[in-house]
Amino acid sequence: MELNSLRWRTPAACTLLLLTAPVWAAEDNDDDRPVTATVGGRLHLDFADFSNDGRGTPNKDDTEIRRAWLDVSGKFFVVDYKLEADVSGDRVEAKDVFVSRSFGDAGKLTVGQFKQFFSLDDRTSSNYGTFLERGNAGTTLAPLYRLGASWQAARGDMTWAASAYSLESIDAWQVKGRAAGGRATWAPGATAGEVLHLGLSLAHERYDNPGANGVPGLKIRPRPAGHLSDNSRLTLVDFSAGRDTDVNKWSLEYAQVRGPLSWQGEFSGATFDDGSQRGKVLAGYGLVSWFVTGESRVYDRKTGRFGRVKDFQHKAGAFELALRYDQMRGDQHLIGQPDLRDAQTEAWTLGGNWYMRPNLRFMLNLIESRNRDRLTATTVDRTRAVTGRLQFDF
Template sequence: MGSCAVAACAVFAAAPVFAADDDRPVTAEIGGRLHLDFASFDNDGRGTPNKDDTEVRRAWLDVSGKLFVVDYKMEADFSGDRVEAKDVYLSRSFGDAGRLTVGQFKQYFSLDDRTGSNYGSFLERGNAGTSLAPLYRLGASWQANPGDFTWAASLYSLESIDAWQVKGRAAGGRATWAPSPAAGDVLHLGVSAARELYDNPGASGAPGLRIRPRPAGHLSDESRLTLVDFSAGRDTDVDKWSLEYAQVRGPWSWQGEFSGATFDDGLQRGKVLAGYGMLSWFVTGESRGYDRRTGRFARIKDIRHTAGAFELALRYDQMRGDQHLVGLPDLRDGSTEAWTLAGNWYLRDNLRFMLNLIESRNRDRLADVTVDRTRAVTGRLQFDF
């Protein structure tokens, strides 16, 4: 990755110098988000019960703007025990040819993951979005938006500013097509893929490589089921992909994705498949916002009533994983699934209250038994600026 960063910096240095908009060479704008969550659980008698809890899920601040010939963004989350870096990058537009970005940024994988947490219809993304998406990584990318298409490709390290123990390198990209003509009338198709090469996961201080979704929300740690585990210290190759489909028709929208990953450390192999389908309805008549430049859902606009907008949404989400020694039967075969009913009250376009009702179930398919069944009520008060 060092050579990529050097090459990208050379491109920036070679670019002609020009003043920023309205002749200001340096600009800055402050933004942020605050998500306050709660969860209440109805656990079954199997395993350790999840505890009812509250949390500051996100407390982000960011500054962005122009720095002479480049744009910049610095973003951090202050919600945990330590400050965690999010987007920290420099970028430069080259007109219709596209945009170059260097630094730490969210990788380009799946509609669910690329849609920001401020704009999703549910408190949490689906299983693939929370456990397969590469999230924030150090690297360099090129993005473009020719006509009805978007595409982005990146080379990145498996390290991030806050997780330098994860060693390895990767490449990935995403392309979308959205030919619909107007707001409230959207057809979206997309595909994304990534190849990640992990160095010795689980050895020499490196964290293990595990897929363990939380089926009943972010606070449902006791309901996690390990679908694959590659933590024996052997180099592991991972191939990921996702297929995207979504439509918006006035107050109605629906979307689904089918995602997967394969794992190979030379001695063991694993496979994960995930899919979800969801339906959303704005009872008050608004439409989900969509950003055609980036191929993802965005802020709703033009709230029609002084009391705000109200959205109902329903999602079914399923994920299955298996793992085996090469040439031998499965060591592991499990699945997790969840139904989620959501109600979202948008008091303003940047202020909303969210409530989710979740029914989740985990199965050990080798033993053909249900190992966990959890119901949850989760909620969030959300504000962004």
């Protein structure tokens, strides 16, 4: 959606919540209150400028409000709660909508709609990610926001979480099915500026009749050159014939922080089976990050993910340079038959981030992407892009 096409209700809703924030905001002594509320949110303003070659449909240079999120969180007697929505589109889209209860060292129970526990890339908030967009696996394989129940715990150097969830969400009730998944991480002796992170994510999903009776099809179609590169999307697998489909997903995580330097990678995959045909998707990325001004990426041991960069060493803020290579490949075939689909997408991304304040950042990414049909051994799309974002959260 273009910046000048945002409906009137977005600024109206933002203004209303900001005006009421002083009334609702939790105070320092609210631990003794039975009901509390704190208002938060994020605003991500994006642009993209494309250089398309003659293959495929060109992408259009554009701007968008990528995210305009508002949330209210706090406690309601014996439970905690969070209500979060994205108001950037033509309709309000629900994100986190849940209640939770902590049971001390034993863990925390969460019920409602929440982001599922799958991969370091996806679990790291968009407010704190190194690049504008997550890697291909994080944007296409991760279950994202689903209705369900989970148990999450952290002890010592380890975290773990498991959930049972529906494939429906508040805004996508047409998708039917059920699933279960979980994630475990280990960060031995992690300290500020010195982190070794290892993780494993698993999920099994059972889709009911994808592609039939008004149910959306089940497709893996990454955007290789950013969120606005719809015309460069390549279908890696497509299970939309209306047959129940089993999907098994996994992701192996590795990350390390050494002062201002950090590097991170994941190897992810999924298998698809609808009884008539099978498919497989494999994805991997590797990135390296360097804070030129000397800061370090911040690691949250309780959740096994990266968080907000702060404690700047210079008045002008912090500057970060990063490079990522991201590849994803998919193949599909009728059982006992040769492949009817074998495709691959890859992208190099060079990123620069200027952290003006802990909650205010400007991001710039240079992307070189390529799509290839492996059955015909041809390159079907090559796109270069310059993308950027101004982001603020509170």
